[in-house]
Each structure stands twice: as structure tokens, then as C-alpha cells.
Amino acid sequence: MNMDQLKRQAAARALEEVRDGMQLGLGTGSTAKHFVELLGERVAAGLKVIGVPTSEATRLDAVRCGVPLTTLDEIDHLDITIDGADEIDLALNLIKGGGGALLREKIVAAASDRMIVIADDTKWVPTLGRFPLPVEVIPFGLGATRRAIEKAFAECGVSGQMAVRKAKEGHVFVTDGGHWIVDAQLGQIGDPAGLASALSAIPGVVEHGLFIGLASSAVLAGGEGIRVIERRKPKGD
DSSP, rough: OOOOHHHHHHHHHHTOOTTTTTTTEEEEEEHHHHHHHHHHHHHTTTTOOEEESSSSHHHHHHHHHHHHHOTTTTOOOOEEEEEEEEEOTTOOOOEEEEESSSHHHHHHOOOOOOOOEEEEEEGGGGGTSSSOOEEEEOOOOOOHHHHHHHHHHHHTOOOOEEEEBBBBBBSSSOOTSOOOOEOOOOOOOHHHHHHHHHHHTTEEEEEEEESSSSSEEEEEEETTTEEEEEOOOOTOO
């Protein structure tokens, strides 16, 4: 079974959690695209749902597949967000943003009662950081912002090369919100929550790709089938 088939398997398993009348967050990326396509088939068969897309690409996919859409200005919460991830650690913390939609993905995930992450099992890692960490930044004052990011890295015990992301055509990649992305090759992130807080405190940082405590479960597809991992809630939660 190839990688694309594994992603579709994970998407199909997540679709089993969707019920009539739900308000859904629709993720971005290759695995989330499978989910939108499968959801469109269910909608065509009579399922009544409405979705909030996390990117212009997902919005276009949803329109193509006949999935009704709304915005977070028109509804006050989402039942479930289904989205992919670039890395998932043992505590279900994530690195996201390889597709450049991290800001809208995090807004939508935070507005949801549950976030289900769908992925092939190569995304499951003991420690985050092998995948470059995306940091979405304001272009103005980028030099100062990069120096502040480097300082935050040092204080959190990580370091690595940073590069402004380029699009396939060679020019700077621009997000749907009009921002740039700096990708940081960190190798291992020992304290993802601490680094997330440090990056969020930098004025030029719009958002970062560390999703801490947002995912409630992960659906992982591999050669031996589907695994569903639930996030353990702390005592008293």
C-alpha cells in the first residue's frame, strides 16, 4: 500500500466520527484533502454538515466536492476539526505548517471541541523537531524578528539553521494572510511547550507551527492497519 492510500485510510477512519448536523473544521494538506473528498461523497449521499476551511486551497477543494461552507464569524464553535500534521509526538503535540496554513489551522483548531489528526504512521515521532519548524512572521523588521527567534531558541536549548521559505517559482512564499514563513531546522525540541510560549511572545511572530494540547486524538495509518491514539488528560482536567 502506498503513502497516498495510507492517508486516505486515515481520512476514512476519521470520517466515521462525523455525525449529521456537525460543524467541522477542514484542514489543509494532502491527507486533509482526502478527508474533504470523502466528506463530499457523504454530503452527496445526504449527510448534513457545514465546514470552515483552513486555507484557500481547502476552500476550493470543498466547493469542488460540494461541501457547504461557513466562517467563524457566522458560527461560534466547531464540533470537530480534522487536519493532518507534519509530526506528532507521544503526547499528541504537533508540528504543522508544512503547507503554509498554520495560522488559520490553529485558529480553527482552537475554536473546536475536538481536533482529530489524520496521518500516515511515518509522522509519529518520539520527539518533535526532525521536520523543520515553521514560524510565520511579519516581513517588516524581519532581521530583528530573526534575532529574537534565535535568542528564544538559545534560551530553550535548541539551535539550527533558519531560512525564509521560497515558493516553487523561487520567490518568497506568502501565506493566505500575507505573511512570510521562516523554517527552522532544529533536529530535536526537548520542551515544545516552552518553545511555543517563547516564540508567541515575539512581536514579529504571527504564529508558529507548534500545536500544543490541541489534538484530542490521532488516526495513524500504516502497513499493519489503523491505530487511534487518544491524548491522555492530566489529572483534574
